[in-house]
Amino acid sequence: MKKAIYLLMIFTVTLFTSCEKDEIGGTATEALAGEWQLTVDAVDDAGNVVINDPFGLGVTLGITYNTNENVADKMYVSDLGNFWDYTVVVNCDCNALTFSTNGEAQNEAYDCKVNIENGKILLGAATTPSGMPADSLVYYVSFSDDDNPAAYGFAKYKVSGYRRTGFVSDEQ
Structure with a gap:
């Protein structure tokens, strides 16, 4: 009986020590990926705000994420x-x-062309509604099927905001 217990203990120890944990790594664009609480303003060529929140959207959600190729020099931006x-x-x-x-x-x-320029993330540069620091995101975007800039005297849209924290007090 003692022999069976010793064999069982040796088997159990061997089983647990032989298991390896694989390290799960991040994606190639992990530093840039995230969910973002964003506002949109109409700006002139110099980036000066011409119309605050031209569509009355308030704060919206957008994301940045990795492509299927998982390369460090390409990612998706979506509103x-x-x-x-x-x-x-x-x-x-x-x-x-x-x-x-x-x-x-x-x-x-859908079928249109999009131009995104001067996109950047500033680590810890934003302050959330709850007063906590968060990463900031800003970029300028224009669309081939958009007649609003010519009609209302602006050049493009400035999209800016902070990394979503998940806290209710930071949701808008």
Whole structure:
């Protein structure tokens, strides 16, 4: 009986010590990926606000996320249909925390061209409604099927906000 107990103990110890845990890594664009609480303003060529919240949307949700290729120099930017309905692949630099389309890119949400420029993430630069620090995101966007800039005297839209915290007090 003692022999069976010893064999069982040796088997159990061997079983637990031979198990290896695989480290689960992040994606190639992990530093830039996230959910964002965003506002949209109409701006002139210099980035000066011409119209605050031109569509009366208030704060909307947007996301930045990895492509299927999982490369460090490309990611998706999407407004989840909350503003203009765009999902576009941008070029990015994970070390500099910047991104842009470098000209017009195809919108994957519907057929139009999207230009995203001067996109950047500033670590800890935003203050959430609850008063806590969060990462800040800002970029400028324009659309090939948008007649509003010519009609209302602005050049593009400034999209800016903070990384979503998940706290109820920071949701707007």
